[in-house]
Amino acid sequence: MVAGMLGRIIRMELTLGWRRRLLPAVGIFLVLLQVGLMLIGTSGRGQTDFIMLDDTVQPPLITRVDLATGQEYTEVASLEELESIPVNLRNMRFDVFSATFQMVAYVSVIFPLVLGITLVITLADIIPVDRQLRVRELLEASPLHPGLYLLAKWLGGWAATLPMLIAALTALLVTGRLILGAYEPGLVLLAWAGVTVPFALLCAGVGVLAPAAVATRRRAILMGALLVPLVLFGYVSWSVSFWTTLTGLWRTDSTIALLPLSQSAILLTAQALLVALQIVPLLWLAQTAWIRLRR
Amino acid sequence: MITIEHLTKRYRGGVAALDDATLTIGSGMFGLVGPNGAGKTTLMRILAGLLRPTSGRANVFGHDLSTWRGRQASKALLGYLPQDLGLYPNLNAIEFLDYMAILKGVTSASARRSQIDDLLQQVRLTDVARRPLRTYSGGMKRRVGIAQALLGQPRLIIVDEPTAGLDPEERIRFRNLLADASIGRTVILSTHIIEDISQSCNDLAALYRGRVIYHGPPGALIEAARGHVWTVTADTRPDDGLLVVSTLQLARGTQYRVVGESCTSPGAEPGEPSLEDGYIWLMAQQRESLRSGAA
Amino acid sequence: MTALSLRYGVRLSLPWLAVVSAVAIALLMIASPDAGMRAPTLVLPLAMGVHAALLFAPGDEPSLELLLAAPRLPYWILLERLLPMLALHGAVGLAATALIAAKGYVPPAELIIDWLPSALALTGLGLLIAFVTRRAGLSVLVVLLLTGGLLFSVDSLILRFPHVFILHPFLTPGLAYALGIRLGMDGDVLYALNRLTLVLLALAALARTVFGLRDALRVLGLDAHPFQREDT
Numbered sequence: 054m055v056a057g058m059l060g061r062i063i064r065m066e067l068t069l070g071w072r073r074r075l076l077p078a079v080g081i082f083l084v085l086l087q088v089g090l091m092l093i094g095t096s097g098r099g100q101t102d103f104i105m106l107d108d109t110v111q112p113p114l115i116t117r118v119d120l121a122t123g124q125e126y127t128e129v130a131s132l133e134e135l136e137s138i139p140v141n142l143r144n145m146r147f148d149v150f151s152a153t154f155q156m157v158a159y160v161s162v163i164f165p166l167v168l169g170i171t172l173v174i175t176l177a178d179i180i181p182v183d184r185q186l187r188v189r190e191l192l193e194a195s196p197l198h199p200g201l202y203l204l205a206k207w208l209g210g211w212a213a214t215l216p217m218l219i220a221a222l223t224a225l226l227v228t229g230r231l232i233l234g235a236y237e238p239g240l241v242l243l244a245w246a247g248v249t250v251p252f253a254l255l256c257a258g259v260g261v262l263a264p265a266a267v268a269t270r271r272r273a274i275l276m277g278a279l280l281v282p283l284v285l286f287g288y289v290s291w292s293v294s295f296w297t298t299l300t301g302l303w304r305t306d307s308t309i310a311l312l313p314l315s316q317s318a319i320l321l322t323a324q325a326l327l328v329a330l331q332i333v334p335l336l337w338l339a340q341t342a343w344i345r346l347r348r
Numbered sequence: 349m350i351t352i353e354h355l356t357k358r359y360r361g362g363v364a365a366l367d368d369a370t371l372t373i374g375s376g377m378f379g380l381v382g383p384n385g386a387g388k389t390t391l392m393r394i395l396a397g398l399l400r401p402t403s404g405r406a407n408v409f410g411h412d413l414s415t416w417r418g419r420q421a422s423k424a425l426l427g428y429l430p431q432d433l434g435l436y437p438n439l440n441a442i443e444f445l446d447y448m449a450i451l452k453g454v455t456s457a458s459a460r461r462s463q464i465d466d467l468l469q470q471v472r473l474t475d476v477a478r479r480p481l482r483t484y485s486g487g488m489k490r491r492v493g494i495a496q497a498l499l500g501q502p503r504l505i506i507v508d509e510p511t512a513g514l515d516p517e518e519r520i521r522f523r524n525l526l527a528d529a530s531i532g533r534t535v536i537l538s539t540h541i542i543e544d545i546s547q548s549c550n551d552l553a554a555l556y557r558g559r560v561i562y563h564g565p566p567g568a569l570i571e572a573a574r575g576h577v578w579t580v581t582a583d584t585r586p587d588d589g590l591l592v593v594s595t596l597q598l599a600r601g602t603q604y605r606v607v608g609e610s611c612t613s614p615g616a617e618p619g620e621p622s623l624e625d626g627y628i629w630l631m632a633q634q635r636e637s638l639r640s641g642a643a
Numbered sequence: 644m645t646a647l648s649l650r651y652g653v654r655l656s657l658p659w660l661a662v663v664s665a666v667a668i669a670l671l672m673i674a675s676p677d678a679g680m681r682a683p684t685l686v687l688p689l690a691m692g693v694h695a696a697l698l699f700a701p702g703d704e705p706s707l708e709l710l711l712a713a714p715r716l717p718y719w720i721l722l723e724r725l726l727p728m729l730a731l732h733g734a735v736g737l738a739a740t741a742l743i744a745a746k747g748y749v750p751p752a753e754l755i756i757d758w759l760p761s762a763l764a765l766t767g768l769g770l771l772i773a774f775v776t777r778r779a780g781l782s783v784l785v786v787l788l789l790t791g792g793l794l795f796s797v798d799s800l801i802l803r804f805p806h807v808f809i810l811h812p813f814l815t816p817g818l819a820y821a822l823g824i825r826l827g828m829d830g831d832v833l834y835a836l837n838r839l840t841l842v843l844l845a846l847a848a849l850a851r852t853v854f855g856l857r858d859a860l861r862v863l864g865l866d867a868h869p870f871q872r873e874d875t
Contacts, residue, residue: 359865430708
């Protein structure tokens with residue numbers, strides 16, 4: 054019965070979020086912003102003609118691309134070339150790796166920064182608006198447990214943002230393919246599932262629950278705006294693990310292939326996020342207790 | 349004098365909230381009745397200078413409301429209490445009224461103070477005047493609302509559903525306040541509570557689907573229902589196209605007060621019509637004529 | 644009716660947000676002396692844009708109908724809230740400018756020209772979006788994302804599309820000089836054009852908002868575009 058109630062409230066929150074037209078508007082804005090950032094970020098970047106070094110054959114072969122014509126050609130690698138290319142960059146297409154790396158960076162680092170701000174502000178007034186519209190009284194007069202109400206608001210708010218996250222991801226994937234070329238989609242989706250989606254859950258939790266006791270929408274949005282730096286600070290802290298794993302180790306003579314290295318970096322960040330997610334149940338407990346005290 | 353000639357207001361999508369309405373309103377209390385969606389609030393908003401009519405003319409004390417200048421000029425003569433009254437929660441009653449007085453052009457601080465003190469006494473809020481408005485009950489908020497409507501000695505006072513949600517004593521107090529305010533002024537009272545009209549208005553109009561279907565004194569509306577009101581004591585609800593206005597459980601059975609064209613129920617006794625009966629009969633006739641017109 | 648009530652304007656305009664700007668500027672100046680030199684430019688546009696977004700959103704205004712039914716022209720509502728906001732943040736900006744100038748790095752006039760036009764532009768943007776969408780939340784979000792995004796990426800955008808310099812909120816004289824070489828124009832002229840454009844954008848946004856207030860139907864949300872519709 055509790056699960057049924059929870060499901061129904063979450064569904065209602067989804068409907069409300071989209072009927073308010075705010076979420077589609079925000080979704081469109083996010084898509085445009087992401088595409089814009091990607092266009093800007095890839096602008097002016099120098100291209101390399103190096104594609105792949107195959108050292109599994111004798112003699113080792115190097116594949117390059119003629120930047121003017123786009124034609125690929127293979128030739129025997131010189132000793133200098135062999136020495137200049139690190140072991141963990143051999144035997145794979147560098148252009149694919151580079152594109153994948155950039156896509157993963159966008160999905161795991163840049164997009165979550167944008168997402169953090171968006172979710173915390175957009176969802177900040179979800180509970181105060183019930184009070185303002187005088188629906189809160191009806192809900193409090195029902196047998197609905199305050200903890201369940203808060204939980205449903207959090208999960209409903211997060212669920213309502215999923216369509217726009219998916220739209221932004223689709224836009225990213227398509228734009229990335231057009232601008233950056235071929236990349237490993239599996240890794241990008243892993244980054245999405247392991248980093249972006251849980252981060253959205255965390256931001257939705259902070260955005261919905263922290264201002265839950267605030268009386269008016271305006272104050273709730275203000276609180277959301279003031280929470281943004283905290284959320285971003287938190288994100289930067291644990292995303293450092295992503296960067297150090299990915300770039301720090303890469304500079305050594307490690308023989309770990311870079312794609313699995315990216316995987317482990319994503320999983321490490323995801324683990325850190327799961328730890329950080331524990332903030333949300335604490336907030337939930339605090340707000341539930343506060344509501345019960347006030348009744 | 350307020351004159352309305354062939355006033356029409358259409359919203360986006362072609363919805364006609366007012367349809368060719370014509371009225372003349374003199375001084376004193378004027379009642380405006382009608383079902384939900386009849387156009388009462390739209391008419392009030394046009395007279396308050398908030399909305400521009402789509403066609404037709406509305407004139408408030410010589411000011412043409414179809415021009416911007418006319419609307420601005422009429423606002424200087426207006427006291428307005430909307431249906432959904434919003435108050436700034438962090439201001440107290442004195443501050444809120446002070447602010448509203450400034451908006452109405454009462455620039456002298458001493459004049460404002462004197463008016464506010466007087467009005468707070470009239471609405472009996474002097475003792476709580478320094479408490480923040482968010483701590484006020486619904487009835488107290490309504491009293492603040494009527495007080496701000498009376499600021500600046502307006503010639504026209506428009507009150508939209510002023511007694512909704514008030515207890516009987518509050519309602520009577522409100523009515524008396526409005527009746528006192530109507531001396532030398534025009535007060536337009538829109539309400540669903542017919543008793544408020546019967547106790548205080550010397551003229552009234554009924555709207556139905558944007559059209560004026562009745563304009564005249566309450567007495568004439570009551571007389572129109574004479575011969576169409578009965579009381580019937582029966583075990584089952586009377587049928588034959590009769591409208592049940594009230595139901596009273598008695599020892600000898602259930603007493604129904606009904607309105608209709610004729611009543612063939614055994615034991616039916618003609619009743620003395622009230623204004624409410626007159627309104628019900630008017631609406632019933634209107635629906636019937638629409639039905640027969642459609643057929 | 645021209646009665647301006649600054650007293651209530653201040654009460655209803657969240658004046659304490661200027662304290663948040665002051666604290667943010669102070670922290671930035673302490674944490675990073677280099678970034679601190681541009682602290683007013685980095686903080687004030689964002690702070691003022693967010694503050695402006697919260698000043699007047701029709702959907703969030705409790706006594707909107709009463710305000711519109713009053714004989715006082717509705718644009719006074721905006722002005723009596725905007726003026727205290729500009730004054731308070733302006734005071735913070737001037738104080739920071741004086742502190743930085745006292746260290747002898749940059750003349751105060753140059754510093755003011757660095758932050759004031761972008762602050763005004765974002766103020767106009769925050770005000771306009773909140774008015775058009777009738778929601779403060781969306782305006783705050785747009786201001787935050789746009790400012791944050793531009794802070795980190797607009798220089799790269801300029802490299803690709805140099806003519807976009809005119810809208811660059813954080814353009815420096817140095818970058819204007821480099822752009823000038825690329826475009827074959829005087830860097831000072833480019834900088835002046837940029838600053839002027841931002842101020843004009845601010846005025847245009849304010850004018851649009853003031854003009855929009857005349858249509859009470861739209862302001863009340865009775866004839867609303869779907870994106871402006873009320874929650875109820």
